[in-house]
Amino acid sequence: MTIPRDAYKSLEDVVGEINISEDLAVRDSYAFNHDFGAGSDFYARPGAVILPGSAEEVQSIVKVCNRYGVVYKAHCTGWAKFSNVLVEGGLLVDLRRMNRILEIDEKNQFAVIEPYVTGGQLQAELMKLGYNCNIIGAGACVSILAGCTSGWGWGFSSFGYGIASRNLLGVEWVRPTGELVRLGSLGQGAGWFSSDGPGPSVRAILRGMGGALGALGIFTKCATKIYHWPGPRTIDVAGRAPNYVLAKAIPNLVACAASFPSYENYVNALYKIGDAEIAFSLSRYGLFDGVLQATESSQAAYDLWKTGKFDPAKRGHFLVIGMQADTTAEMDWKLKVLEDIVAEEKGQVGGGPRDPESQRRRQFGYIKIDRPAVCFRPAQLGSSMGSQGAHDMVMKQYELGVKYKKEYVDSGKLLDDGYDNAYMMGIEGGAFSHIEELFHIDPVDPESAKGGYEFIKKITDEVPEKYHLSLPTLGIFFDPQVCLRYGSLMFNYHVWQTRVKKALDPKNVSDPTCYITENTGKEK
C-alpha cells in the first residue's frame, strides 16, 4: 500500500525528491524491528519514508498528512517496534537530518537539541564544558529528545541526573494537526529554561510517565537539563575494540558495589543512600547481563557463566553505586557515609572503591553507557514490567518477576539466566526505583518468541492487579485490553488519553497504535 499520489507529490515538494522514497527496499528496511522480547519481524510496511530537515518541513508534512488522511509517525534512532509506523501504508518520518545541538547554556544548565542527537554525541560535547546528561538505559546510541518527549527515559545515572521526562524543559512541538507550538518558558519568549507554565503545564498531556510514543505529533526541538560533571573534559581511553578501558582512573569518581544479607537490609540501604544524597548512580543489574557486559563474545560469556561465580541464587542482594565529587575530601566523606550505611545494614562494600586499578576497570561503564546493546548479543533482549515506585514495591516486583519467569525458562523458551535478571535503577535521587525483569529469546525460534510474549503478558495481566503493585509500562502495555483493564483502576487514565487524542488529533493521523486506540477509549 502506498501513499496517495497527490499526497506523495505534495510531500516531495516539501522535502525534495532525494528526501522521500517509496522504494520497497527502503520501506522494508523500516518495517523490520524487534518487539522487545516477543520476536522480530516485518511489521506494517510504510507507504513511504520521508526525511525532513527542519521544523517547518515537519509542519508541512503533518499538514499534508491531515489533508489526505495519511497516518504518520516520527522516527529517530528507531530501536524497537514502537518506533515504526504501525499502520500499513503510513508515512514514516525519519528525523535523522535534524541532528544538531543548537545551544548549550552553561549558566542555566540546559542543552537545546534536535531529535537525532544521540546520548553519546551530547555527552561528548557536554563533558568538554564540565557537564553530563542522563543517558537512558538503552545507551548512548539512542535519541535524547525521544526519551525526553516521547518514551520512558530512565537511565543508569537517573539517580543523580534525573529521568528524561523530568529533564524536559522548553519544547518545540508540531501538534498532530500541524500547528507549531512552543511550550513552557519558550512559548512566552523567555527562553528554554522551563517546560511548565505560565499557567497549567501540558507536560502530562504531552507525555505523562510512559510517553505518547509518536501518537501526538512530532517534537522538533527540546531543551534538556544538564548536570555538573567534575571529571575530565576528555576521557582518555586505552585498549582496542572491544576492550576499551580508561587509561587511568578518574579522580573523585567511584564505581563500586555493596551486597546485603537480606531483602530488608537492601531496601533500607537504598533509602538511606537516597537520603544521604551521595550517589549519582544507583542500580542493580541481573548477573547474566552483567556477565554479557564483561565479556566480548557469547562463548566467553558462557564460559564465565559456567564457572558458577555468578549464580544468582548464591550472590545475595547487591547494589551498584556510582559517586562523583569535586574534591578528594568530598569523595572521602561520601565513601565514609556509604560505608557507614552499608555497615548499618550488615552489608559489605566491594569493587575496590579506593583501589585505582579497580576503579580504572570499573568506571568506564558508569560514564559512557556504551554497551547496553551487548544484551542483544546472545539473543534478543526482552523486558517486562518497566514499573516505578518506592524501593520496597520495586523489590517486591523484582521477586515476582523471578517467580513468573521460572516457568518459561524451565520450558526452554527463555534463555536460562538463573531466573533472576532484574534490572533496577534508582531514579530522581530519592526513594524511587525503576524495575525491569530482563530476559532473552531467540527471534529465529518461534516458540522462544512466543514464550517471551506470553511471559510479558502474564506479568502485565497479573502483577498489578493480583499484588497491588505498580503498572508495567514496558512490554505490551499498549495492548487495548490492558489499557481498558488498568485504566478503570487508575483514574480512568485511558479515558483522559482518548479525550486528549481526539482533541489534538481529530483525524487520528498521528499513529495511535502505541498510545490509545478507539478500542481502548471506553469509559467505565
Added chain:
Amino acid sequence: MAIEDYKNDLIRDARCSHCKWIPFAQMKSWRFASGCPSIDKYNFHTWSASGRQIAALALIDGRIGYSDTFVDAIFQCQMCGSCDIACKIVNDREPLEMLREIRAKFVKDGYAPLMHTATIEGLKRDDNMLGKPSADRAKWAEGLDVKDASAGKSDVIYHAGCIFSYNPELQRIARNTISLLKKAGVDVAIMGKREICCGGRAYSMGYQGEFLKYAESNIDAWNNLGAKIVVTSCADGFGTFRELYPRVGKKMNFEILHITELLDRLIKDGKLKFTKKIPMQVTYHDPCNLARGAQVFIPNPGKEHKVLNQLVIRDWQKVIRSNGVYAPPRNIIRSIPGMRLVEMERIEEYTYCCGAGGGVKETYPDFALWTAHERLEEAKATGAEALVTACGWCESNFTDAIAERGDSFKVYDIMELIQQAM
C-alpha cells in the same frame, strides 16, 4: 557462504544502529561521531549495514525484488568495515561478511552497477582495475635498476599495485620506494609486466570468482619464486593479501607486509636514517585496509548451537578487526626530524573512510569525493598543515577532493615525506 546462509543473523539484527557510529567509547565530539559515510550522506536507514541486511532479508523472503534504488543502497558503500567494528563490540554477527555476500548475490543475479561490470571486464582483459593496458604495467619501473623476480630468487618481492603502477602522480612513489629499499640493502625484486591485480576490489564489488582467480595466481607465483616477503605500498592490496588470500586455502610461504611495516623495521635496524628536517605538523589517515583489513579471518562455516536454552554460540572464533597496522606509519612520522603528529578523532580501528573503496570511486565518484571532504574537514580540525596517508587510493581520492575545491591543504603519501627526509 551465501547471504542465505546468514539468514538467522539477518533476523537477529538488533536494530541498535551501532553500525552507524564509531565505537561510543571513543566518541569525542558531535561532529566526528559517525563511522559510516554511506548513512551520513544518504540518511535513509537502508544505507546502513543494518538497513542493507534487513533489505536483504526482505529479498530472500521474497517480499521485495531488485530495483535501481536497492542497487544504489547496496553499492553506495565503501565496504570500509566501520560497521563491523562497531557491531562486534556488542554483538557476534558478521556485518562486513554479510555485506560482501549481499553484493555477491546482486552480481550473481545480474544486478551489479554497470560501471562495475565495465571495470571487471577491464580487469579480465588487462589484469588491472584502472582499464589501462597490461603492456604498460611496468612502465613505472622503466630506467629503474631493479631485479626482475623471475630472473632469480629474491627475499622480497615488491608489489606496486594497480594504482601505483598506472597513476602518473603515484608512480614516483613506487620508484622512490624501490630506491629506498635498495639503499637500505634490501634484496628486492618486482614482477614487472607479470604483476597482476590483487583482486581485492573485485571481491569487494561482489565478483568473488574473479578475485579467486587472481588470488590463486598470485599465491602460486610468489610461492614458486621462493619469496620470503611480499611487500606492497597499496593498503588495498595489503588488506587483500593479509585478510582475503588465506580464504583461498592455499599455503602462503611468504610473509605479507605493508611498506610502512618494512620501513619501520629498517629504521629501527638503523638501515634507513633521516638526515633532513621537515618542520611540519601533520595528521595521519589510517586507510581502512591497514586498519580493519589487516587480520586473517576465515568466515564461519555456518554452524551454530544453543546453550542455556537460547544462548546462541557460533562454532568459530569471533574476530574483531581491530589489530591493524597502526604503529609503523606513526613511528615513521615521529622519527622524521621536525615533524609533529597530531591525531584526528577517528583513528586506527575506528578510522573514517577516505571514500574511494568498495567500487564507489568507480561508480559514485561524487559520493567518493563527498566522503573525502568529510575526512579532510576532520584533518583540518586538528590544526595540521597536511594529511599523510599510506594508501594510493586514499591519496588519489583526497587529492581529487582538494582539486575539486581549489583547496590549499596538502596531502602526502608517507613515502613522499620519507624521501624528503633522506
